[in-house]
Amino acid sequence: xxxRGVGVNVARKLTLLVCAALVLPVWLVDGARxxxxxxxxxxxxxxxxxxxxxxxxxxxxxxxxRSAVASVSxxxxxxxxxxGMLFSRFVxxxxxxxxxxxxxxxxxxxxxxxALTVIHVLSPRLRRVTGARVxxx
Numbered sequence: 479x480x481x482r483g484v485g486v487n488v489a490r491k492l493t494l495l496v497c498a499a500l501v502l503p504v505w506l507v508d509g510a511r512x513x514x515x516x517x518x519x520x521x522x523x524x525x526x527x528x529x530x531x532x533x534x535x536x537x538x539x540x541x542x543x544r545s546a547v548a549s550v551s552x553x554x555x556x557x558x559x560x561x562g563m564l565f566s567r568f569v570x571x572x573x574x575x576x577x578x579x580x581x582x583x584x585x586x587x588x589x590x591x592x593a594l595t596v597i598h599v600l601s602p603r604l605r606r607v608t609g610a611r612v613x614x615x
């Protein structure tokens with residue numbers, strides 16, 4: 479899309495939207511009657527996750543000066559790891575309490591649309607920061 483002249487804002491967000499939509503069928507895994515269907519749905523969600531995260535990791539390079547990209551990417555990676563640790567604990571509690579993966583698949587399928595919504599609310603128009611010094615803690 480970028481090579482065809484589509485702006486960064488539309489190209490990135492449209493790609494994220496398509497990826498988020500491709501994760502949604504993971505909601506159906508808990509009710510899958512055949513193993514191959516569950517594998518297919520999880521495989522589709524995993525592929526869409528990879529495409530979503532690959533585009534998400536390009537956001538800092540799209541909007542920030544080169545001097546800030548590595549720091550922001552590192553902070554984002556750290557927050558993702560912390561989120562993963564906390565979610566692992568939550569998964570254990572959900573499974574111990576109910577024994578079903580249904581709620582976990584609902585959450586896993588929904589977070590991508592929620593993340594895209596947060597991205598759009600915080601940055602409705604992706605534009606490169608220019609003329610300003612980016613201060614990182």
